Amino acid sequence: MKIIQFLCAGILLAAGMGRAEDVRIRVARNRDGNLEQLRGLPAPAKNDAASRGVFSLIKGSRDENGGDFAVLNDGKMPSKEDDPRRNFFLRGEGYLLLDLKEMTDVTRIATFSWHPAERAQQVYTVYGSDQETPDRSLAEKDGALAGWKTIAQVDTRKQEQNRGGFYAVSVDGDGKPLGRYRYLLFKISPTGNGLFNHTFYSEIDVVSAKDTQLAFVRSDETRKLYRFSAENNTYRFVIDYTAAPELEAWSKQKLAPVVIEWYPKLVSLLPSEGFRPLRDIRIRLKDDMGGTPAYAAGNEICLNHPWIVSELRREAVGSVVHEMTHVVQSYGRGPKRAPGWLVEGIADYTRWFLYEPQTRGARITKRHGNVRYNNSYRVTANFLDWCQRTYDKDLVKKLNAAARMGQYDEEIWKQATGKTVQELGEEWKNALPDR
Numbered sequence: 001m002k003i004i005q006f007l008c009a010g011i012l013l014a015a016g017m018g019r020a021e022d023v024r025i026r027v028a029r030n031r032d033g034n035l036e037q038l039r040g041l042p043a044p045a046k047n048d049a050a051s052r053g054v055f056s057l058i059k060g061s062r063d064e065n066g067g068d069f070a071v072l073n074d075g076k077m078p079s080k081e082d083d084p085r086r087n088f089f090l091r092g093e094g095y096l097l098l099d100l101k102e103m104t105d106v107t108r109i110a111t112f113s114w115h116p117a118e119r120a121q122q123v124y125t126v127y128g129s130d131q132e133t134p135d136r137s138l139a140e141k142d143g144a145l146a147g148w149k150t151i152a153q154v155d156t157r158k159q160e161q162n163r164g165g166f167y168a169v170s171v172d173g174d175g176k177p178l179g180r181y182r183y184l185l186f187k188i189s190p191t192g193n194g195l196f197n198h199t200f201y202s203e204i205d206v207v208s209a210k211d212t213q214l215a216f217v218r219s220d221e222t223r224k225l226y227r228f229s230a231e232n233n234t235y236r237f238v239i240d241y242t243a244a245p246e247l248e249a250w251s252k253q254k255l256a257p258v259v260i261e262w263y264p265k266l267v268s269l270l271p272s273e274g275f276r277p278l279r280d281i282r283i284r285l286k287d288d289m290g291g292t293p294a295y296a297a298g299n300e301i302c303l304n305h306p307w308i309v310s311e312l313r314r315e316a317v318g319s320v321v322h323e324m325t326h327v328v329q330s331y332g333r334g335p336k337r338a339p340g341w342l343v344e345g346i347a348d349y350t351r352w353f354l355y356e357p358q359t360r361g362a363r364i365t366k367r368h369g370n371v372r373y374n375n376s377y378r379v380t381a382n383f384l385d386w387c388q389r390t391y392d393k394d395l396v397k398k399l400n401a402a403a404r405m406g407q408y409d410e411e412i413w414k415q416a417t418g419k420t421v422q423e424l425g426e427e428w429k430n431a432l433p434d435r
């Protein structure tokens with residue numbers, strides 16, 4: 001019987017396919033290499049049977065831009081999604097041999113890979129041999145590899161073509177042993193036809209029946225994480241500053257206190273019926289964001305490392321308040337979506353008028369030229385602030401609640417103020433102080 005089970009971690013479901021009898025293949029993926037979020041699959045082990053074995057290649061060649069065989073069983077993980085020296089990868093197809101050094105009752109095989117794009121997914125067949133000297137001929141007999149027993153065929157691409165991320169693949173017998181072997185052989189295939197389709201393997205585990213006291217790698221051993229919480233653990237945060245170790249003090253002393261104070265504050269400033277705010281928030285410093293200073297996606301806020309460094313004394317912390325507002329907004333999609341200028345206007349309103357009014361960052365000066373209420377960001381923030389002071393102190397709350405429930409409508413402006421948003425826009429513009 002074939003048992004195939006798919007696990008979804010984070011945002012997608014990856015697929016694997018079993019081959020041999022009674023083999024269960026499970027695949028978990030996440031975007032950020034979080035070893036504690038593998039949907040029940042264990043993190044890489046440090047003291048498994050593979051850690052006592054020796055890897056070599058029977059056929060194929062290692063890409064020397066990557067790490068040596070040792071990275072496969074050193075119980076250490078890459079600290080980021082593109083970390084060639086901490087991964088083993090091939091040029092072309094290859095046959096990777098693992099000498100377990102003794103006959104081993106194998107109960108589980110696990111393979112881990114991590115890459116932002118086409119080198120993340122895993123495509124391999126694993127074979128076992130109980131011979132003292134394994135067959136190195138790679139001869140095929142009746143479509144099978146001579147001298148080897150096929151244990152499993154893994155292909156995580158089944159549903160998601162070349163999606164990047166952190167992949168954990170677990171092969172086991174669903175309670176039964178996979179077999180008794182001295183050697184394992186991995187026939188590793190590229191994930192596609194491109195030049196860079198060779199999987200970044202970070203670790204290969206082999207668990208034997210004797211391995212009852214496994215020690216697992218934890219995320220914070222390889223990554224620089226700062227965890228803290230607010231309101232008696234109601235809200236939990238982690239700042240991942242692996243990419244920016246020099247920002248440790250800033251993360252802990254400047255950013256964290258603002259997050260602790262302002263995330264709960266934003267939640268209560270932007271209420272709506274039945275709203276359940278996200279309670280686990282990740283803030284990650286990244287080096288691959290190009291010209292984007294920061295963004296929020298779901299419960300994750302990504303900060304552009306070089307930009308943050310250049311803005312430490314100016315915009316760095318405020319930009320996180322803006323992004324936290326997006327996390328709290330969690331506006332749904334649908335026909336009655338709030339327009340983008342309003343979504344950004346609210347995020348800049350909370351930032352410039354509530355968090356840091358003293359900086360007067362959203363005041364409108366001559367250099368703005370002709371402004372419109374829907375110019376987004378600071379300009380819209382200024383407009384919102386004026387509407388609130390002039391007409392309805394709860395206007396932002398009302399707009400937010402409607403947007404979150406997918407019921408945004410321009411009528412809301414009229415109901416709250418007696419004027420259309422266009423009329424308000426004109427009035428606001430005329431009321432702007434002489435710039």
Ligand SMILES: [Zn+2]
Pocket residue numbers: 322323326344347
């Ligand atoms: Zn924004």
